[in-house]
Amino acid sequence: MPVIVLLRHGLSSANTAGILAGRASGVSLTDDGVTALTDTLRMLPHTEFARLVHSPLDRCVQTAQLAARYVSAETTAVDEAFTELDYGDWTGRSLKELVETPEWTTVSERASAMRFPAGESIAEAAERAVTGVSELVAELRTLEARTAEAAGAVDSEAGEKAADPRAWGMIVSHGDIIKAIIAAALGMPLDDFQRLAVAPGSFTVIDYSGRVPVMTAMSVTAAGLAEGSAPGGGGLA
16 A cells, blocks of 8 residues: 655756756755755655655755655665656756747647657656656555565454554655656646646655555645746746
């Protein structure tokens, strides 16, 4: 009965500059981003995680390190499945400039058809991220079964209920990657995923314990803001 918390990296220098950072180096959290993220981490609905995985990019590494101050994780690891989209030739360009290009209509309205020049397609990024979630959920289910077998769901002698048997996982990633995961969980076409907004430094919770995934929280921040009309939820960086 796994539950996944999707944590977007905190506000970064690229977010504040309005730049499409992609996989460029040297993009870190701002001081304001650290402060806001810290406030939000105190609101997490759960603090014990079986697995914490994160994108290898600096802003997600920093975010995972901050998260580790407020949660415990049995294992922490980098997972390339959740790295940022490869924006190719768009990397480092101003969003104000990019929204004026003919391709922006495809990004906004037909995301499944968009391949960034000399980069990755949105569909490819979505597929690797959703596959990564499926693999993590399967791993957590196996862990739950082993735990239940070892401890038992109910202590028959004491007549007490066992602790919450669900295994929780945390994924620290990027706006569009998280939006693609949410869209898949909700059965939304990828072409509609720009209707979602995921703020920097926010968390989203998806429960994978039932027949279909159920999203129980989305883009939660201490400030209560979705930063929301821009694709990516506060910027595609």
